[in-house]
Amino acid sequence: MGDPLSILASSTVVPSAAAASPRRRHHHHHHHHHRPSSSSVATTTTTKPKPKHTSKPFTTTSPLLSNVRGDNRENPRYYAELASKLAEDGRFEDFLMIAEIVVVSGLKGKEFLSLLNAKAVSSGITRMLDDGKVKSVVEVILSGFMKLAIDPIQLFDGAAMEALKKECYRVMKFGEVEQTVSLLDTLHGFHFPIRELVEPSDIIKLCISKRNPTAAIRYACMFPHVQILICTIILEFGKKGDLVSALIAFEASKQSLGCPNMHVYRTIIDVCGLCGNYLKSRTIYEELLACKVIPNTHVFNSLMNVNACDLNYTLNIYKKMQELSVTHDIASYNILLKSCCLAANVDLAQDIYREVQCLESKGALKLDVFTYSTMIKVFADAKMWKPALEIKEDMLSAGVTPNTVTWSSLISACASAGLVDQALKLLDEMLQDGGKPNTQCFNNILHACVEACQYDRAFRLFQSWKGGNAAKDVVSELTSQICTTSRSFGLSSSCQSQLTMKVPFRPTTSTYNILMKACGADYYRAKHLMDEMKTLGLSPNHISWSILIDICGSSGNVESAMKILRSMREGGIQPDVVTYTTAIKVCVEHKDMKLAFSLFAEMKKYQIRPNLVTYNTLLRARRRYGSLQEVQKCLAVYQDMRKAGYKPNDYYLKQLIEEWCEGVIQDSSHNKGRFTSRRTEFGPHSLLLEKVAEHLQESNVERLSIDLQGLTKVEARIVVLAVLRMIKEKYSTGDSIKDDMLIILSVQELSACVGKDEIGVKEAVIKLLQYDLGLQVISGGSRIGNNKKSDVENPVGSNLKLEDLKRSGPSPQLESPTRRPVVLQRLMITKESLCHWLQRKMAATIN
Structure with missing residues (x-):
């Protein structure tokens, strides 16, 4: 039998464990259960390719296992040098066998680690990672190190860590969510800095894209700031409209966090709003109360905001906050005002506004720009422009600077009343105040022109703002044109000071829809506007097509109106209830009831629910009935209307019957x-x-x-x-x-x-x-x-x-x-x- 040292140190393909086993069995038979089976090691070593480098031959001729328990202090160093050489050659099973022998002999793992050539071991690990053998590194090397009480991270130098990082990204690149998270979880168990290996946001994005909330929560639990990551995960699922996955992540987070976390509850309630399922937010809130947990102000605010479309429920939540002695902040009152705005309840909004003013006078609250802007919008939607301007004065008196939303709502209030000059004056005030009007502000002014039937004025303003290139912002060279236009419309000349200011005006689909309404019965002008819209990269929406159909009807061209309706579907746009109602109205106005009822039947075929205007358009179309079939059709529409939950005015139909x-x-x-x-x-x-x-x-x-x-x-x-x-x-x-x-x-x-x-x-x-x-x-x-x-x-x-x-x-x-x-x-x-x-x-x- 040859020298065991020369066998282990040689680069020839020889089963090392088999060579050492006779002596090991002879001298240390009571330790044989620590040694891996010779067959498995042989398999590993026989498939190992010949190293490209040559190792220096060891000069010692001492037997491999001789005097392991002796007092010879050079033996541990000798074995450390031997193990380092084996690791450098990638023979980690042999390395671990030597390390096990030394540790069993009485040397501590930390002491043996200090004797190893860390650079050589790290070089061997790097080579394995470069070969894509991350699984072997984790299951064999790292696990073996931990069993021997050796901290593996100390054997990873910069090159090895970089190789490990690349391998983690490679696994992630192939979209293997479970494998990536499991790998990082294992590395986290070995105390590796997983945040430095892979960017957390990249892992979360992968879990979101693969709709795997369980893996996302499992990954989040590896970090100390787990609640922040859980909120991020739930919110990202919500932005994708995936409420199911968000709820799964929410339930998994409850097990991970142990106790109810208000940040997580607030996030899942917000996600219910993003996904349009406000009823689910109520269920989550009720579950929280059932656990005898009192939500904080932020959770209540989110709940009210998500349910703002239901004024009664929002008010009940507000009262519940009072019962539970939960503090109302200014956001609570802003959400109440928003709910009043959505419900068009001006009186209640005014009462809440006065209450907030009273609290402000006592120093309990401070009204912010959102309070004033929301109150202005309440009046704007109700076409009450004078009270809206009074709120602006309150705002300025309180030292609160209006923002773009505030100015836009003020302009909208005047626009709804058709006050074009007043709307332009507000735009001028906005520029003087240093505000930057957005496209919505300009659209509101154009809308004011249409409401006041000043169609030519709308086109002149549009051309002056557009300045020849509607796809770009209006720069200082065009500001003089705006000033000229402004003076002709009764504005001050103060805009001359704004020459160096950029006035952003980027027409949108809504802009062109407003201008199309200003075309009256001029079909070709409206069609030109729609073509111009397409050249700018804007897509006509259902309102655009509905306006074009209505214009065709106004000009008496019913056939073209029907062609437009068909071309919508051919272009991949499914007509909605407004489009169909407009087409039905065109048919009714030109006494083509057969076509009108066929369009109504087509709506039902495509499962488009008629609205109140649709029903009334059909039921009020007749001046008299001439046949049984006509009566049957109208009565069928009437019954369908009642079943849909609408309460029609029966008087007119009764007269005809x-x-x-x-x-x-x-x-x-x-x-x-x-x-x-x-x-x-x-x-x-x-x-x-x-x-x-x-x-x-x-x-x-x-x-x-x-x-x-x-x-x-x-x-x-x-x-x-x-x-x-x-x-x-x-x-x-x-x-x-x-x-x-x-x-x-x-x-x-x-x-x-x-x-x-x-x-x-x-x-x-x-x-x-x-x-x-x-x-x-x-x-x-x-x-x-x-x-x-x-x-x-x-x-x-x-x-x-x-x-x-x-x-x-x-x-x-x-x-x-x-x-x-x-x-x-x-x-x-x-x-x-x-x-x-x-x-x-x-x-x-x-x-």
């Missing part, structure tokens, strides 16, 4: 001139339209049964006439009468007296059928209850006189001691009578 129904009588030769309108008897919430819609459905054509229960005399008349007109139109197309017509009036207890209303309805219906239309009417009552068979009071075929009806009520019946029987009051028109009436109507029409 009444006029259509009364046509049954008006076109009768022997009844001309007998009809008198009774429209004033309609109730505000009558069942008339619902009853008419129910009886005019296609499915009811074969079933000639009319239920008049709950209707007034006028309403009952209209329902009966509606069904008769439907029968008449169906008969004219070839449908025959197959059954008698049954009219149900009311259900009454036998012992009860017949009310005046019921008799009035019965009189009105019989008078209509028998005297106005000449139909044969049979009156009957069916007994219901006590398991008795129904009895018909009057024999079939007997004609009723109006005087007899006034004198008589339903026939008396025996009462049950436990349950009173009831009578179903009804009228019947025989099939024969209906046929004779229809034949007379058709003959009269022909004549």
Whole structure:
């Protein structure tokens, strides 16, 4: 057997553990369980390529394991030199075996570490990392060092750390989230500075892009400022609109942090607002209260801000803060004002504003620019420009400088009222004050011109601001043009001092939409503006297309309006409810109701929900109805409107339905001139339209049964006439009468007296059928209850006189001691009578 030292030190491919094992088993058999198996080491060493460098031969001829436990002080140094050489050659399993032998012999790991050639060991580690063997470095080298109580980071010099950093970025570059986080987690366990290896924001971005909130939270927990990173993670998911992942990260953070963290709760509530799910924010808040944790002011403010669209809920949260003795800051009141603004509640906003002023006078609060700006916007949205200007004076008196939002809201207040000169004056004041107007300020002034119907002025202002290149800011050379324009519009000449100032004006899609409205019925000018918009890289939105469709309609070009609607979809833009409503309005104005209803059906096909304007446009389109199909369509729209939650004004539609129904009588030769309108008897919430819609459905054509229960005399008349007109139109197309017509009036207890209303309805219906239309009417009552068979009071075929009806009520019946029987009051028109009436109507029409 050869010398063990020469075997270990040589670069030939020889299983080193196998060479050392005979002596090891002979001298230290009670330590053999510390040695890796010879097969595994052999596998590693046989696949190791021959090193490119040559090692200096060791001169000693001492056996490898001799005198390990002796007092020879040079042995540890000898083994340290040997181990360093093995590490430099990349033979770390042999290195760890030598280190284990030395440590087991009694030398401490720190002492052995101090004897190693750190540069040689680091060189070997660097080579392995450069070869992409980071897994081996972690699982073999670092783990082995830790078992021997050797701090591995001390064997990583600058080159090794740089190689480790590159390897971490390589793993991250391939998008392997779990592998990257696991690697960093392991390195963190070995006390490596993971913040220096990979930028934390890069790892978080990777987790966000891969939608892996669990890995993101796991990574965040490696840092002492874990709560800040968790808030960042949740917020980044929210910015992506991924509320599900944000909530998963939130739940994982609760386990990591242990106790509720107000920063994290505030962030997840803000994210609920970003993702448009304000109801979820309420659930999170209620869960916090259920844990008997009182949120702080910032959490309450975020909750109110997210739910600002619901004024009642926001006020309840404000009161809850008072109950829990949570301090209100100025942000709390600003959010309340914002909620009032969204709800258009000017009175409440004024009350809150006065309360805040009172608190400021006591030194409890200090109004800021947001308070004043929000209050100005409340008045601006309500078109109350004078109170808005008064708030500006309060603001200046308090020493608060208006910002761009403040000036924009002030200009908007004047613009909504169509006060162009006042809006331009405010713009001039803004420039004097050193403010920098944004595009919204200019758009508001253009909007003021449109509201005041000063269309030419809007275009002149636009051209002067644009200065020949709408894609760039207006620089000082163009300011003189603005000043000239300003003087012509009644402004001061103070803008001459602003010659060196840049006035940023970058037209937006909204700018061109306002100018398109100023085109009136000039389709070609509006189309030119849309083309100019595209050349500047701006994309026309739904409002742009809707305006163009409306202009086509105004010029009478319905066909072009429909082409624009189709071209929108062909261009990848799905028309919205405003676009469809505009197109329907064009069709209605040009009396093309068939096309209007087809567009309405197309909306429903593409699952676009009509709004109140859409419904009203269709329902108010008619001046009269000419056919059953038209009535059925409008009643279907009416019912759809009610189901959608809108409360329509029924009066107009009732008038049209009444006029259509009364046509049954008006076109009768022997009844001309007998009809008198009774429209004033309609109730505000009558069942008339619902009853008419129910009886005019296609499915009811074969079933000639009319239920008049709950209707007034006028309403009952209209329902009966509606069904008769439907029968008449169906008969004219070839449908025959197959059954008698049954009219149900009311259900009454036998012992009860017949009310005046019921008799009035019965009189009105019989008078209509028998005297106005000449139909044969049979009156009957069916007994219901006590398991008795129904009895018909009057024999079939007997004609009723109006005087007899006034004198008589339903026939008396025996009462049950436990349950009173009831009578179903009804009228019947025989099939024969209906046929004779229809034949007379058709003959009269022909004549």
